[in-house]
Amino acid sequence: MKRSEIRETIFILLFMSQFYDENGTREQRNLYLEGMNDGRLSEVQGVMPTDEDTAYITKKLDGILAHQEEIDAMLDKISEGWKIRRMAGTDRCVLRLAVYEICYDEEIPTGVAINEAVELAKKYGGDHSASFVNGILAKIAEENRK
Numbered sequence: 001m002k003r004s005e006i007r008e009t010i011f012i013l014l015f016m017s018q019f020y021d022e023n024g025t026r027e028q029r030n031l032y033l034e035g036m037n038d039g040r041l042s043e044v045q046g047v048m049p050t051d052e053d054t055a056y057i058t059k060k061l062d063g064i065l066a067h068q069e070e071i072d073a074m075l076d077k078i079s080e081g082w083k084i085r086r087m088a089g090t091d092r093c094v095l096r097l098a099v100y101e102i103c104y105d106e107e108i109p110t111g112v113a114i115n116e117a118v119e120l121a122k123k124y125g126g127d128h129s130a131s132f133v134n135g136i137l138a139k140i141a142e143e144n145r146k
Helices: 003-017 024-036 049-067 068-078 089-104 111-123 127-144
Strands: none
Touching: 003 024, 003 049, 003 089, 003 111, 024 049, 049 068, 049 089, 068 089, 068 127, 089 111, 089 127, 111 127
16 A cells, blocks of 8 residues: 555544444454455445554554554644634544654654645545644644644
8 A cells, every 4th residue: 555545544543433432443344444445445446455454544543543642632732712622523644644754753744644634634624624724733843842
């Protein structure tokens, strides 16, 4: 899978995690990845993940969920007037993924994390999601450089 396809899969799983507790999230992740691996969901992404892809997806999703409170605190601080609980679910998940990549994943350049997040926001968010996500992430990137 391409990194953008992996990122989109992580976004989908992260979005689903909003509706489940920790055990439910793990179960839904496993079902989704099994569906991709056995071809039931291959049409969703158009590709089937390798074992390496599945391990990477699982590791990154677990990392985001482990740091979610810290990430949400950063987003609350940066997004003046738009607390995390008021954001659209898609925007919230795109931002969580990108903030994780910017702050915790040294393999992903900041510019790539922001560009990919904007693309996900265009695809899954509302009319203003891309500009909202871009603005928030620009502030996060600036804070992260200090």
